[in-house]
Amino acid sequence: MALISKIEWTDATWNPVRGCTKISPGCKHCYAETFAERFRGVKGHPYEQGFDLRLVPEKLTEPFTWRTPKLVFVNSMSDLFQTGVPDEYAAAVSHVMVKANWHTYQVLTKRSERMRDLLAGSLRFAAAQKHIWWGVSVEDRKYGLPRIEHLRESPAAVRFLSIEPLLEDLGPIELDGISWVIVGGESGPGARPLREEWVLSIREQCKSARVPFFFKQWGGVRKARYGRELEGRTYDEYPPRLSAPVPDRITCLSLIKSFLTSVQEIRTFTDLNSLASA
Numbered sequence: 001m002a003l004i005s006k007i008e009w010t011d012a013t014w015n016p017v018r019g020c021t022k023i024s025p026g027c028k029h030c031y032a033e034t035f036a037e038r039f040r041g042v043k044g045h046p047y048e049q050g051f052d053l054r055l056v057p058e059k060l061t062e063p064f065t066w067r068t069p070k071l072v073f074v075n076s077m078s079d080l081f082q083t084g085v086p087d088e089y090a091a092a093v094s095h096v097m098v099k100a101n102w103h104t105y106q107v108l109t110k111r112s113e114r115m116r117d118l119l120a121g122s123l124r125f126a127a128a129q130k131h132i133w134w135g136v137s138v139e140d141r142k143y144g145l146p147r148i149e150h151l152r153e154s155p156a157a158v159r160f161l162s163i164e165p166l167l168e169d170l171g172p173i174e175l176d177g178i179s180w181v182i183v184g185g186e187s188g189p190g191a192r193p194l195r196e197e198w199v200l201s202i203r204e205q206c207k208s209a210r211v212p213f214f215f216k217q218w219g220g221v222r223k224a225r226y227g228r229e230l231e232g233r234t235y236d237e238y239p240p241r242l243s244a245p246v247p248d249r250i251t252c253l254s255l256i257k258s259f260l261t262s263v264q265e266i267r268t269f270t271d272l273n274s275l276a277s278a
Contacts, residue, residue: 008216008228009182009238010073010106016060016093017078017085018046019053023110026139026165029190032077053084060092060263061256063100067246074107081111087122092263094126099255101131102244108135108162110143112150119154127155131242133180135160140167152177158239164216165191169198175209179239185219194219199230212237 005013022030033051040050063072074080074097080090097105109115115134119127126132134156138144144163151159158179163170165186175181183202185194199215206213215235218226228234247255 005073005076007073007076009071009214010076011071012066013073013076014059014062015075015077016056016062016096017053017075017080017089018056019049019051020078020082021053024139024143025167026110026137026143029165029186029188029192031188034188036077053078053082055085055089057089057092060096061259063096063103064252064256064259066100066103067249067252069102069104069243069246071104071241072106074105079109079111080107081109081114081118083111083114087118088263090118091122094123094132095259095262097132098126098129099259101129101242102246103131104241105132106135106160107132108137110137110147112136112147116150116154119156124155128157130157131244133158133160133239135162135180138163138170139165141170145170145173148174148178160239163202165219166194166198166202167192169195169201171201173202173205175205175211178209178211180212180214180237181206182214182216184216185223187217187219187221187223189221191219191221191223196230203230203235212239214238 005011007013019036020032022028036047036051039045039047042048074093080093119134134151134154136147136151138147138161148161152174159177160180160182161178162182164182164184166183181202183199186192203213213235214237215228215230217223217228220226
């Protein structure tokens with residue numbers, strides 16, 4: 001967990017799952033994989049197993065210990081809805097988000113069909129929570145646009161799009177039911193170019209649909225060189241955030257105890273990790 005994140009559109013990151021697999025062009029230069037693989041084989045490091053999928057149940061209760069409300073990016077180093085994550089574990093993560101409701105959570109996936117189906121099923125208890133924002137990654141027309149439709153088909157109360165890395169002109173986007181749009185270019189070695197007209201098209205569509213627009217970065221091999229201004233200004237718009245009181249320390253400890261009891265009744269953490277490794 002990073003209490004202060006360098007990601008422009010969040011405050012902190014929370015990773016009860018680590019590791020992922022590539023499924024579409026947006027994954028080609030995955031920053032998370034690059035970071036994790038640097039530590040493969042380093043004994044005792046959180047990423048000793050590189051970017052292999054691992055559940056991290058000891059991280060589940062972290063949000064209960066943060067006494068200041070935060071905007072939390074869930075699984076910045078993974079994808080909660082990849083097939084290796086058991087339904088029960090996704091439910092455990094969701095229960096934490098529901099209970100620790102003084103934070104606002106940003107859950108982002110490329111596995112949009114599974115997220116849609118679970119939000120309509122076993123995760124419906126979390127779908128309607130307005131302090132949990134459910135989003136999909138969108139990089140192009142072939143893979144990204146269908147994810148938007150899957151998201152719109154879900155019962156999520158707050159839906160958002162992370163259009164990064166934007167790899168081509170997306171054309172018209174259906175924004176009905178979408179609460180927030182982030183746009184950004186790819187950064188780091190091998191970064192693919194971002195064209196201004198692609199970004200302006202999305203910005204204008206958001207403006208017409210009255211959807212908050214956040215421009216993250218132009219990207220490039222040295223992203224700091226190009227910054228994040230679009231036509232002379234930055235765009236840092238967000239959807240409305242709920243405000244909930246932060247419980248006292250004793251109440252937070254009670255919430256942790258209650259949560260741990262409930263998840264152990266579903267299935268032991270050891271069993272869940274065995275499923276993830278299967």
